[in-house]
Amino acid sequence: MLAIIFAFLALASSLVWYLLRHDHGRHLPAGSLWTAFGFGVLAMGLALVVEGLLFPNALFDSPASFSLHYRFFAALGVGFVEESLKFVPFALFIYKRPYFREHTDGVIYFAICGLTFGLTENIGYTLSFGAGAGVARLILTPFFHAAGTGILGYYLIGEKLNRSSWPILLLACLTIPVLHGLYDFGLLSSIPIFVLVSLMVTLLLTMGLFLYFMSANELDRANLAREAAAPLSLSHVAGRPVYASTPPVPQLPLVDVPTAPGQRNGLAIAGFVLSVLGCLAWLLSLVGTVIGVLALVFGIKGLHSRHRGLAITSIVLSLLVIPLSLFMTLAYIGYYEGASTKSPTSDPSSALFSEPIQPATILRYAATIGSVMSN
16 A cells, blocks of 8 residues: 555656756745645645535445436536635635746646645545555546646746636636536546546546647747847946846747647647537437537637638537537436336435436437437
8 A cells, every 4th residue: 555655656656856946937936836735735625524414424434325316417517626625725826926927837837736735536546445546546537637727837838928818718617617527427437437437537638738738838938038038228227237138028928829820720620520520429418428528629719820710620529529428328327226226215315306317318318319400
């Protein structure tokens, strides 16, 4: 068990080292990094209290004793609680700090905060449920919390540097908790297809963390290059010569990632292809949700390409695919509930599905919605 705990510590340390080693911006104060660490510990403590008040302990100790649809909505609740506690307090603290001024700062500070939260949670699960649980979390969730919070930090610093990007920040604040909830539900359900979705979500967020960090580095390098290229003018303050950069260096907009036009075109095309696949994948419930979210992200990124029409189409289709996928998730949950038990449960959420949804009903719903979409 000690080896598993040391493995968690080693992975956490390696991620922090990677982020700091590859940060090409200005030096970050050591005290501010420890502050991010402290906010992660604080968020973990608050999460224990809040979740203890909102959800029964048996939900995590023996989830099979609860109905699937209760586990689904509880998992979404856990996702919003944990992501809010990791992000909101630290965001209120750091937003106006002078050292919070570069795109990589948003990723690094909030990734450390989320990493501390996840490290504390993983060690706690290992000590409580044994080495088997520790190994499972070592595979599934080494950077899960760091990734979600780090992505939110990316959009927060973008909103600070470019005030017009707040709608994207709001969208991210809704998307990340939903993905977190879908991940938790997959593990709580013990149904193979939903467990597969959990694996897809954690891989998606982990890859997203590194991609967003690379994007932040590109934005910072472009800004530093503009500052270096700006002409210097000599002025005098209190009789002393002072060099000031004129004109003021403009900040790059958050969504205008400095990639080659071909790369932006590729994002628009990829978003369109994924959105078309999502029109079929929504029948696979949460798999369609993940594909829809990817199509939405790529569509937003591709809005500034030559294929703006494809990007807009991918956004529209993904906004249809995501709710349809969630609808199918509820349908499958109702079917599994009906197949697993014949008697009503005492669960407080049992009124959500008074009648189990049969496979024929699922296909009928799918055919009806498909005919509506084709018309």
